Amino acid sequence: MTTATPTPPSQQMGAEPVVTLKGVSWQTFKTLLAEIGEDRICRMTYDQGVLEIRMPLEDHEVPKGMLESFIEAIADELEIEVKKVGALSLKREDLTRFIEPDTCFYIQNESRVRGRRINLEIDPPPDLAIESDYTSSSINKQSIYAALGVPELWRYTRQTLQIYQLVEGEYELREQSLAFPFLPVTEVPNFIEQSNIQGQRTAVRLFRQRIRERLQTQ
Template structure:
């Protein structure tokens, strides 16, 4: 399934709790930048900006917990593979030439980690993150997929309604797929189960179980290759 930016923009926007977000229209890029400068980085709310529409939202507890676990899972995978990843959280991804900006719930440099190690990210001189993660408990007034596609993020994970959906960037938008681009061996369908287990056994115990599962998969692959 391929979705174009135009089709994404035309989709109806579901109603969401007003107390969780503020939407402002007719906001110029200069006004957006001035606002960001004045409030600084020490803020809890996150932004999405799309050609004059600025949305600010306050993350919910139900939103943050799955995001934190997914971060831990990605770090586990990196450890077990023996690779470097650069986790940059809600990094502000913005391009003035496109008049678009977005802050993911979290993001990672994986394939391009070495290219940006220790650098202050500046698009488009630097590549966008290899993976962006959105944990959706409320809908957005701004089409996030269109934003990420325009900014060139190759892979997007969306955790919503106890389901993890994987999207790869293709010409004109994103295509939902069954395998991660960064981690093709990852059992995507099992991740929501580990998140749910954390509610009863605790977060660190769930991460420990996830690590065991990743080791099983990698050991099985290694045995099969030998």
């Protein structure tokens, strides 16, 4: 019988409460998911016996929400469809891995999953996943996303946006987005900071204007 060993929650100032359990079987994890239900506030990550449970804080959620608004603004300017699926449960039982991104989008593959419930056993993974990191994790989340085949990963941390692209099964840090190569990556954190001064909708409007300028020069 496997015994789950808890790791004490993070005590860092301003850090998200995080509990890590080791030695958790996949069946136990599935039972826990079913018991808690989909309306829970906590976010979970499971990697081959290690379970991490965290509670997102405001400092985590606000940048994530701004990045969502920026992607929606880009989609409007390009007049394309994207499907925002938020903290979609990305689960592969054959890999015994599970992760809930802070948010994720179908962009290139939007038409393949439009209007129906997503099943990763037959559907492609999201084209873009976003992590807003304010707490260090004991789990290598990038390895989970890579195993699931997510083509692009954005990580926003310490007022910096990092863009990773999946290349031959591993993520490589890149200077431009795969989905939106015209995106001024280094400028994005400035727009998020502007939202704290001028307001979120003002920051989105300024971002939209910047995207129009970039598109006009393409």
